[in-house]
Amino acid sequence: GDSVTQMEGPVTLSEEAFLTINCTYTATGYPSLFWYVQYPGEGLQLLLKATKADDKGSNKGFEATYRKETTSFHLEKGSVQVSDSAVYFCALRTNTGNQFYFGTGTSLTVIP
Protein backbone atom coordinates (compact mmCIF):
# COMPACT_ATOMS: atom_id res chain seq x y z
CA GLY A 1 0.00 0.00 0.00
CA ASP A 2 0.90 3.66 -0.13
CA SER A 3 3.21 4.92 2.59
CA VAL A 4 5.78 7.49 3.59
CA THR A 5 9.06 6.78 5.36
CA GLN A 6 11.12 9.53 6.88
CA MET A 7 14.32 9.52 8.84
CA GLU A 8 13.98 9.03 12.54
CA GLY A 9 15.02 11.70 14.93
CA PRO A 10 15.67 13.44 17.02
CA VAL A 11 18.03 15.64 15.06
CA THR A 12 20.12 18.23 16.88
CA LEU A 13 22.04 20.88 14.94
CA SER A 14 23.95 24.02 15.71
CA GLU A 15 22.64 27.30 14.38
CA GLU A 16 23.63 27.93 10.74
CA ALA A 17 24.24 24.23 10.06
CA PHE A 18 22.91 22.51 6.94
CA LEU A 19 19.76 20.45 7.36
CA THR A 20 18.60 17.39 5.48
CA ILE A 21 15.62 15.29 6.52
CA ASN A 22 15.13 12.29 4.28
CA CYS A 23 11.73 11.20 3.03
CA THR A 24 10.88 8.38 0.65
CA TYR A 25 7.50 7.21 -0.46
CA THR A 26 5.69 4.23 -1.91
CA ALA A 27 2.70 4.96 -4.10
CA THR A 28 1.12 4.02 -7.37
CA GLY A 29 0.98 6.68 -10.01
CA TYR A 30 1.96 10.25 -9.23
CA PRO A 31 1.06 11.35 -5.73
CA SER A 32 1.37 14.91 -4.46
CA LEU A 33 4.02 15.40 -1.79
CA PHE A 34 4.09 17.73 1.19
CA TRP A 35 6.20 18.81 4.12
CA TYR A 36 4.39 19.99 7.23
CA VAL A 37 5.94 21.58 10.32
CA GLN A 38 4.61 21.41 13.86
CA TYR A 39 5.94 23.94 16.34
CA PRO A 40 5.68 23.10 20.04
CA GLY A 41 2.11 23.18 21.27
CA GLU A 42 0.65 23.96 17.85
CA GLY A 43 -1.05 22.20 14.98
CA LEU A 44 0.63 21.23 11.73
CA GLN A 45 1.31 23.92 9.15
CA LEU A 46 2.00 23.35 5.49
CA LEU A 47 5.65 24.17 4.81
CA LEU A 48 5.93 23.32 1.11
CA LYS A 49 4.54 21.03 -1.54
CA ALA A 50 5.19 19.53 -4.98
CA THR A 51 2.56 18.04 -7.22
CA LYS A 52 4.56 16.45 -10.05
CA ALA A 53 7.95 14.95 -10.76
CA ASP A 54 10.91 17.35 -10.71
CA ASP A 55 8.85 20.08 -9.04
CA LYS A 56 10.70 21.92 -6.30
CA GLY A 57 8.74 23.24 -3.36
CA SER A 58 10.27 26.03 -1.32
CA ASN A 59 9.33 28.23 1.62
CA LYS A 60 11.14 30.06 4.43
CA GLY A 61 14.50 28.87 3.14
CA PHE A 62 13.43 25.21 3.04
CA GLU A 63 13.42 23.26 -0.21
CA ALA A 64 12.42 19.82 -1.39
CA THR A 65 12.46 18.31 -4.88
CA TYR A 66 10.05 15.62 -6.06
CA ARG A 67 12.27 12.83 -7.39
CA LYS A 68 10.27 10.19 -9.16
CA GLU A 69 13.30 8.05 -10.01
CA THR A 70 14.29 7.68 -6.36
CA THR A 71 10.76 8.13 -4.93
CA SER A 72 12.12 10.77 -2.60
CA PHE A 73 11.22 14.23 -1.32
CA HIS A 74 14.07 15.20 1.01
CA LEU A 75 13.78 18.43 2.98
CA GLU A 76 16.81 20.75 3.01
CA LYS A 77 17.78 24.09 4.45
CA GLY A 78 21.14 25.72 4.04
CA SER A 79 21.36 27.48 7.39
CA VAL A 80 19.01 26.57 10.23
CA GLN A 81 17.95 28.92 13.00
CA VAL A 82 16.85 28.29 16.55
CA SER A 83 13.31 29.18 15.47
CA ASP A 84 13.30 26.18 13.09
CA SER A 85 13.14 23.83 16.07
CA ALA A 86 10.00 21.80 15.46
CA VAL A 87 8.73 18.43 14.29
CA TYR A 88 8.69 17.97 10.51
CA PHE A 89 6.30 15.61 8.74
CA CYS A 90 6.53 14.32 5.20
CA ALA A 91 3.18 13.44 3.63
CA LEU A 92 1.66 12.27 0.39
CA ARG A 93 -1.76 12.49 -1.15
CA THR A 94 -2.73 9.74 -3.54
CA ASN A 95 -3.80 10.76 -7.02
CA THR A 96 -6.81 8.47 -6.79
CA GLY A 97 -9.30 9.17 -4.06
CA ASN A 98 -8.43 11.66 -1.36
CA GLN A 99 -6.17 9.72 0.97
CA PHE A 100 -3.30 11.25 2.88
CA TYR A 101 -0.39 9.41 4.45
CA PHE A 102 1.95 11.04 6.94
CA GLY A 103 5.42 10.00 7.95
CA THR A 104 6.27 9.45 11.60
CA GLY A 105 7.73 12.92 12.03
CA THR A 106 11.31 14.07 12.67
CA SER A 107 12.05 16.24 15.65
CA LEU A 108 14.61 18.97 15.01
CA THR A 109 16.32 20.97 17.74
CA VAL A 110 18.61 23.83 16.77
CA ILE A 111 20.98 25.05 19.47
CA PRO A 112 22.62 28.49 19.52
Place this chain on the structure above:
Amino acid sequence: DTAVSQTPKYLVTQMGNDKSIKCEQNLGHDTMYWYKQDSKKFLKIMFSYNNKELIINETVPNRFSPKSPDKAHLNLHINSLELGDSAVYFCASSQVVPYEQYFGPGTRLTVT
Protein backbone atom coordinates in the same frame (compact mmCIF):
# COMPACT_ATOMS: atom_id res chain seq x y z
CA ASP B 1 -9.09 35.23 11.64
CA THR B 2 -8.81 31.64 12.80
CA ALA B 3 -9.04 29.27 9.85
CA VAL B 4 -9.60 25.98 11.67
CA SER B 5 -10.63 26.12 15.31
CA GLN B 6 -11.19 23.41 17.87
CA THR B 7 -12.76 23.40 21.30
CA PRO B 8 -11.80 22.63 23.93
CA LYS B 9 -8.02 22.95 23.82
CA TYR B 10 -7.62 20.69 26.85
CA LEU B 11 -9.97 17.97 28.03
CA VAL B 12 -9.41 15.92 31.17
CA THR B 13 -11.96 13.25 31.95
CA GLN B 14 -12.38 9.88 33.60
CA MET B 15 -12.62 6.46 32.04
CA GLY B 16 -16.09 5.51 30.91
CA ASN B 17 -17.24 9.05 30.25
CA ASP B 18 -18.59 10.35 26.93
CA LYS B 19 -17.10 13.51 25.47
CA SER B 20 -17.17 15.62 22.32
CA ILE B 21 -14.64 17.80 20.57
CA LYS B 22 -15.85 20.48 18.20
CA CYS B 23 -14.22 21.69 15.02
CA GLU B 24 -15.09 24.58 12.74
CA GLN B 25 -13.44 25.87 9.60
CA ASN B 26 -14.12 29.22 7.93
CA LEU B 27 -12.16 28.49 4.75
CA GLY B 28 -15.07 27.21 2.70
CA HIS B 29 -13.34 23.84 2.28
CA ASP B 30 -15.12 20.73 1.05
CA THR B 31 -13.42 18.14 3.19
CA MET B 32 -12.70 17.90 6.91
CA TYR B 33 -10.60 15.37 8.83
CA TRP B 34 -9.86 14.09 12.29
CA TYR B 35 -6.40 12.89 13.26
CA LYS B 36 -5.04 11.32 16.43
CA GLN B 37 -1.45 12.09 17.45
CA ASP B 38 0.11 9.87 20.09
CA SER B 39 2.86 10.71 22.54
CA LYS B 40 5.52 9.84 19.97
CA LYS B 41 4.04 12.37 17.53
CA PHE B 42 2.75 9.63 15.23
CA LEU B 43 -0.20 10.99 13.27
CA LYS B 44 -3.06 8.69 12.34
CA ILE B 45 -6.04 9.70 10.25
CA MET B 46 -9.34 8.71 11.80
CA PHE B 47 -12.07 10.14 9.59
CA SER B 48 -12.72 12.50 6.75
CA TYR B 49 -15.95 14.03 5.52
CA ASN B 50 -16.62 15.39 2.06
CA ASN B 51 -19.86 17.27 1.56
CA LYS B 52 -21.32 15.63 4.64
CA GLU B 53 -20.49 12.12 3.52
CA LEU B 54 -17.94 9.92 5.22
CA ILE B 55 -15.32 9.01 2.66
CA ILE B 56 -12.54 7.58 4.79
CA ASN B 57 -13.11 5.56 7.91
CA GLU B 58 -9.93 3.97 9.17
CA THR B 59 -10.01 1.08 11.62
CA VAL B 60 -10.93 3.09 14.67
CA PRO B 61 -13.18 1.77 17.41
CA ASN B 62 -16.86 2.44 16.91
CA ARG B 63 -16.79 4.36 20.18
CA PHE B 64 -15.58 7.20 18.01
CA SER B 65 -18.15 8.83 15.77
CA PRO B 66 -17.82 11.93 13.61
CA LYS B 67 -20.82 14.19 13.22
CA SER B 68 -21.05 16.94 10.62
CA PRO B 69 -24.05 19.26 10.99
CA ASP B 70 -22.87 21.29 7.99
CA LYS B 71 -19.90 21.71 5.69
CA ALA B 72 -18.09 24.01 8.11
CA HIS B 73 -18.26 21.72 11.14
CA LEU B 74 -17.01 18.25 11.97
CA ASN B 75 -17.40 17.21 15.59
CA LEU B 76 -15.89 14.12 17.17
CA HIS B 77 -17.88 12.16 19.74
CA ILE B 78 -16.20 9.59 21.91
CA ASN B 79 -18.15 7.15 24.04
CA SER B 80 -16.90 5.08 26.97
CA LEU B 81 -13.49 6.71 27.07
CA GLU B 82 -10.47 4.49 27.73
CA LEU B 83 -6.96 5.26 28.96
CA GLY B 84 -5.57 4.55 25.49
CA ASP B 85 -7.66 7.35 24.04
CA SER B 86 -5.35 9.88 25.67
CA ALA B 87 -3.72 11.78 22.83
CA VAL B 88 -3.84 15.04 20.92
CA TYR B 89 -6.67 15.17 18.40
CA PHE B 90 -6.35 17.42 15.37
CA CYS B 91 -9.04 18.60 13.05
CA ALA B 92 -8.08 19.61 9.51
CA SER B 93 -9.76 20.76 6.32
CA SER B 94 -8.92 20.94 2.65
CA GLN B 95 -10.38 21.91 -0.67
CA VAL B 96 -10.64 19.28 -3.39
CA VAL B 97 -8.19 21.34 -5.44
CA PRO B 98 -5.74 22.47 -4.12
CA TYR B 99 -5.81 19.80 -1.48
CA GLU B 100 -3.24 20.72 1.11
CA GLN B 101 -4.68 20.40 4.56
CA TYR B 102 -5.06 23.15 7.13
CA PHE B 103 -4.88 21.98 10.72
CA GLY B 104 -6.50 23.21 13.89
CA PRO B 105 -4.47 23.82 17.06
CA GLY B 106 -5.33 20.45 18.55
CA THR B 107 -7.22 19.17 21.58
CA ARG B 108 -5.20 17.40 24.23
CA LEU B 109 -7.37 14.67 25.72
CA THR B 110 -6.30 13.07 28.97
CA VAL B 111 -8.25 10.11 30.30
CA THR B 112 -7.63 9.23 33.94
